[in-house]
Amino acid sequence: MLIPNLSVLLAERRLTLSKVSADTGISRTTLTALSGRAARGIQFATLNALCQYLRVTPNDLFIYRPFDLTVDCDGQPDTVAAFTLTRAGVRELTCALGCKATFHRNPSDPARLDKLTLRLSQPEDDGGDAARLVALLQALPRPALAEVEFSLLRPFDARIDPALAPDDYIPEVLWPWET
Numbered sequence: 001m002l003i004p005n006l007s008v009l010l011a012e013r014r015l016t017l018s019k020v021s022a023d024t025g026i027s028r029t030t031l032t033a034l035s036g037r038a039a040r041g042i043q044f045a046t047l048n049a050l051c052q053y054l055r056v057t058p059n060d061l062f063i064y065r066p067f068d069l070t071v072d073c074d075g076q077p078d079t080v081a082a083f084t085l086t087r088a089g090v091r092e093l094t095c096a097l098g099c100k101a102t103f104h105r106n107p108s109d110p111a112r113l114d115k116l117t118l119r120l121s122q123p124e125d126d127g128g129d130a131a132r133l134v135a136l137l138q139a140l141p142r143p144a145l146a147e148v149e150f151s152l153l154r155p156f157d158a159r160i161d162p163a164l165a166p167d168d169y170i171p172e173v174l175w176p177w178e179t
Contacts, residue, residue, distance in 0.1 A: 003063045003144050007035040009054055024049045065144045067092070067136070075155030077101045081120065083133055095129035097122060097176070101156055115170045116156060122176045138177050149173040 010020065017035060021028040026046055033039040034050075047058055054060075066087065073081040078100055085093040097120045104115035122130045137145060153171045 001065045001068050003065060003147050004034045004039060005061055005063050005143050006031070006050070008143055009056065009060065010035065013054070020050075020053065024053050026050070063141050063144045065140060065147075069148060071148060071151040073099060073152055073155050075101075075159045077103075081152060085133065085136070093129055093133060095133050097130060097133070099152070113160060113169045115172065116153070116160070117172045117174060118152060118156065119174045120152075120176055134176050137175065 010017070017028055017031045020026065021031055026049055030039075030046060034042065047061070050056075050061060051058060068086045070084045070086075071081055072084075073079060080096045081099040082094070082096045084091060100119045100121070102117045102119070103113055104117065106112040106114045122134055137148065140148070149171075152173055157171070
């Protein structure tokens with residue numbers, strides 16, 4: 001799976017999408033899709049213009065993850081996150097990690113959410129599949145792991161009442177190797 005790395009490159013250079021669009025002639029819509037991971041493809045002319053502008057190679061604009069990973073989680077506070085790993089369309093690994101959500105409230109306003117922490121844990125007797133999955137995830141570059149974290153957080157975000165949680169609350173995922 002290819003994961004766009006444009007948002008990281010722009011943040012490192014303190015560039016905005018509007019500035020890149022104005023300087024390169026690439027539409028802001030295209031840049032938004034590439035930075036938000038919604039792009040389905042990229043034209044060679046766009047790739048060339050971005051590489052020249054940012055002084056990077058195509059290898060820097062994308063992160064390659066040699067497998068596809070789907071995450072299924074129901075967004076409950078104490079749940080299981082099911083991971084399915086496929087390579088070349090063939091299911092290679094299916095396993096679950098424990099997932100415990102902790103909602104941290106604002107001390108001065110308990111109705112507001114300040115932080116959401118998801119702590120993932122590895123079951124002890126899964127036949128080694130979870131250990132293999134954890135090793136694969138741990139070896140991923142940070143932006144590729146962030147993509148997995150986004151998939152994990154999405155069901156929890158959907159369950160939070162917008163009136164109680166500001167847009168700026170901090171989501172955090174703690175992996176088994178971070179305990």
